[in-house]
Amino acid sequence: MNLLIDLTLLTGILAIAATSLLSRSLFQSVIFFILLGLTLALGWIRLGAPDIALAEAAIGAGITGVLLLDTLGHLKKTGKLDKDEHRPSYPRLLLAILSSVTLVVLLLWAVFHQPTPAIQLHLLVEEALPDSGVSHQITAVLLNFRSYDTLLEVGVLVLAVLVGLALQTDQHQQDSLPGLPNPLLHACLTLLVPAMLITSMYLLWAGSDRPGGAFQAGAMLAAAFILLHLSGIKLSAQLSHRMMQFGLLLGFTVFLVVATSSVIGGRPLLAYPDGGAGLLILLIELALTLSIGLILLSLFTIANSPPLSSRSGGSNGH
Amino acid sequence: MNMILSPIPWLLVIPLAGAVLTMLIPLNWRSPASMFGLLTQLLASLLLGYQVSQYGTQIYAMADWQAPLGIALRADGLATLFILMSSLVATACALYAHLYLNLTKRGHFWPLLWFLWASLNGIWLAADTFNLYVGLELLTFAAVGLVAFASDERSLEASIRYLYAALLGSMAYLLGVALLYGAQGTLAMDSLAETWHWGPTNQVAITLILGGLLLKTAVFPMHTWLPPAHGGALTPVSALLSALVIKASFYILLRFWVEFEVYRHLPSLSQLLGVLGAGAIIWGGWMALKQTHLKMVVAYSTVAQIGYISLMFPLLTAENSEASLMAYHGGILMLLAHAFAKAGMFLAAGNLIYCTGKPDLASLAGMSRYRPLNIFAFGLAGVSLMGLPPSGGFNAKWLLLQSSFLSGQWWWIVVLLIGSLLSAAYIFRVFAYTYQETEATDSFRRPPITIELIALCLSVASILLGFLSIWPVNVVSLPGPFMEAMP
Amino acid sequence: MSYIYGFTLFILLVSLIVGVMRIIQGPRQADRLLAAQLFGTTGVAILVILAELQPLPAARDTALVLALLAMLAAVAFVSRVWKTTSTNEDH
């Protein structure tokens, strides 16, 4: 029975992926991409990875999908969405088929000759878990054992926003599209948004002893912000530029300060003081959640910034 | 050793803090704050250089968890040399950018530079395969941001091309890391090397990792994203990209190549890399000869120079350890000389373009009379790139030649010679344009003397390297796991 | 009992595939979006059953997240993609 379910899921995943890649209509591609995220979330549950399933549901099916849909709407405004798409040439097709077949063959060869790993890292994790300050292994890995990776990863997020901000031609340019003036939507928001905020906090709190954590919580928060934004309540317009910047950087700064304070205290970078690990991890996660929510929202609004009535087509560059 | 006195954490914390700080403080404070940061970074790198040369390789366990559970940083001779190199080049480029960019652009430049620097230091020090992935992504984002923020069409196109190529490269790398983890259950380089065995899984993993890194280094057939990105960015950014950023993926390549003894087990792959390098030398040189824009000449010259550096792979053979060591030293020297010379050359080229206001070669006419100092800087960098004595480039090529002789691979000598002729040709072609005296306008803009001096300093450094070659060679030969894995 | 869960799951997966056909057929974007919505609900149903079958209680949290985000795509579609299309272009 399990085999049947897995195989059906697998077929579904591959079929959906192929459709999203090869569909004629770009809108259909995007919709299928969102569905792929959803189906993958099911797959992650089958693989026993609920944390990833949560992230995939929130990020893959939620945030990325909305970002793509939004871009699609933007490209559609000028009405030349697929117009200038010439069919790729035959050498290109050949190269694509050749490299993808090579990759698949190589990977299959590698997978079917898998040796037994000499090192069992999960045993080490279990052994060190009591000292990590949390009882959920993934949170322990992300925010204690391999916290350096996480620090850099938050840096990557901040950097993405930074590049977006640097590309913004006008500092105070805001998303110019109006929200939806639908009364029922606004009535529902008063119910939905608090539910999303509570779920976000629940995920954050759950992270210390079961699946959940800052990223899932942050993505949920971002989803709430984006929903508000789409319905016309624009957080980025409410907050001052300065406040927004502080919010964006809060998580990274708190993380960095905690990291550095341990060096000043004579311990290696990122080492938590004895007994303080749990509290510090929660503090970092709280700040990270807020920042991730704001970062994802900003990435969504920054992408919108070029005004509608701009030139499109002709250019004066060389 | 006392944890506070180790400069390793500071090499990461200062740039990261610099990035945050320069995003938050007002525009006109960003440069002074960064200047302070530059100084501390230089001091920290020098301190690390001193400690490593005195006490040998340093291992730093992040968060006090030993590898393979935690992430370890490793500062050996090779890492130290790269840290020093990036500190010097980045400082020069940062000073140049401070003088070259306007206030708003500068405001955006500083945080991006600091992120770039943090990721570079992170990569030089990393001893964990997944950590390298995150570092590479941080580097990619910072570099793409730096290319894009000129925000004209050309740089935007270049940044998209660059981003797509780099993302594909890092995904291939990650796929390789996934296979390695599945086969061996660890991510730390040391424990991977200890438990390494050349089954099919590891071979495919190494192939994917090398493929991804070659794409990111822009080795010959996968080089197409490089010239527009390096040629289209703002001048200080071009210098940073050519001198440092492509070296990062190359450095990881070298680490994998030696530490997992790829040279011993996949010798055909090393010949392939050599062939690609030879292709890069000839194709890059040829294309540089055909360009009409000054910065594109310099960018294609980078493609060719990457070719020289990758010639060290076929020469690192298990059979002849003397030839291998020579090739290693030659390759590292080449890399170092290229970092200084190319940064100097890009900055000099940027100054010339600043003067004429036009990017093409034809409008350089009369420049040698009007800006002799700048042409001199360009020329000195050119001497090193051509490999004329006395320069770092010459010593590097000499070592590579000798290594080819010793290992009996004479065909690389032919490639080296053809490459040198080509580079001489494209550099003298630029000179020929500057000596032309046409009736063209005399309304050149005068750049501040300081930015010319910065370019000159870098070019002089690449020449000085010819006299001081023994020092970097000694540093990279300091004992450590890396040198033990050396043939 | 687990056999029943598995059987239910299988039916749901089949229903997913039927939904996919509507998305491919269209003909309107709105129809595609509605089908995607149904897909999301079916996903929630599958997740709550998987939570018992595996058993993996955290799958219910995933279902909760999906349920909360289900309408995000619809709102984005209506406000961004559809809004900007002029009436005559849409059909």
Place this chain on the structure above:
Amino acid sequence: MTALVILQSLLLISGALMFVVGSIGLLRFPDTYTRIHALTKADNVGLGLIIIGLIPANFSLLVTLKLLLIWLLVMLASALSGHLVAWEARAKQVPLAPSEGESNDELTD
């Protein structure tokens, strides 16, 4: 106990069948408005049946509440998105059942 299991099985399977019905409805109904009808009825009832069927699986108050919350949210979401699509469709004057031949995709051309 067995009676409960049978009840559960009935609930689960009829819930799943409701989904199939919904999908078929989505496939067969002629225009956007009727498809909204198929969607909002079938999936809410189907999910409801499944969730009621799952409650006896573990008699825990928290789990039951969470399951009911999920149901509530899905109902809200599908009601709202159905409403939005219909609202927008009416504003854009999407016709009631379109003529048979029409199946061009508005995005591809």
Place this chain on the structure above:
Amino acid sequence: MDTNLIFTLGGIGLCGLGLFGFIYHCHLLRRLIAFNLIGNGTFLIMVGFAQRGQGVTDHVIQALVLTGIVVAVSATALALVLIRRWFHLKGSTQLPEDDAS
């Protein structure tokens, strides 16, 4: 055929499809979707392959995949910013003379 192996194979399929699309397509948005397919395939391989080797649920690799997902979503968002800017400047959804590569 256990679950881990099946999803590893699914990951390989996604990687193959994604690489094909990434090279074949010119449209920047389509290439971005293709990149995300490669990414998701890689994540599936990471978890499936590691758990197949270890024989248990491996939390370390799951944590790494979480990091990877966040990096991938940042990459997607960054690419979208650039694509929109490009579209805004040039009115095109692909790079010029893309067949040169």
